[in-house]
Amino acid sequence: MNHPVLVRAEKLIRVGDIVGAEAALASLVxxxxxxxxxxALDDLAAKDLLAVLRDFDSSKESVVGLLVLPEQFARAIVLERRYGDASHERLRATINSVIFRADSDPGEFLEAIGATDGGCDALADYLWDRADIVEHFFKT
Known part of the structure; x- marks a missing residue:
């Protein structure tokens, strides 16, 4: 699909207008x-999808975040490591804003991330400062 909305969103992402790109994608809805x-999200480059999900204000609901499928999300979230965020705060915020949305099954998203090349690394980064909690979970 070479939908005009995708072309517009990709151009806006390239110039750093993430809010405009999200609005362009929302206009398709x-x-x-x-x-x-x-x-359309199947045809959007994973890096562009990540840019929209990562840089959109996670305190607000994003149409893209509400409609992204687990496999689409997994393709994008594994690219987060490229940003080199040592605290992984943006990774956590991005994952939380999508997998804990009202109508989602977090397990489907976690399974899709784990099944994607690089997904286990993304999940390890997501949980890196929660090692005690994870260890306790597996022991009980």
């Missing part, structure tokens, strides 16, 4: 419905 955006 307004004009063609939720399913059109879900299909």
């Amino acid at each position: 307004d004009s063609e419905g939720d399913h059109a955006l879900v299909v």
Whole structure:
């Protein structure tokens, strides 16, 4: 799919206008419905999807964050390591904003991330400062 909305969103991402890119993608929902955006996200480069998910204000709901499928999200989130965020705060915020949305099954997202090349590393980064809790969980 070479939808004009995707072309516009990709151009906006390249110039750093993430809010504009998210708005462009959201306009697809307004004009063609939720399913059109879900299909379009398959054609959006993983790095561009990550840019929208990562840089959108995670305190607000994003149409992209609400509609992204587990496999689409997994393709994008494994790229987070490229940002070199030693605290992994953005990784945690991005994952939490998507997998804990109202209608999602967190297990589906975690399974998709784990099944993606580099996904276990992303999950390890997500949990890196929670080792005691993870260890306790597995022991009980």
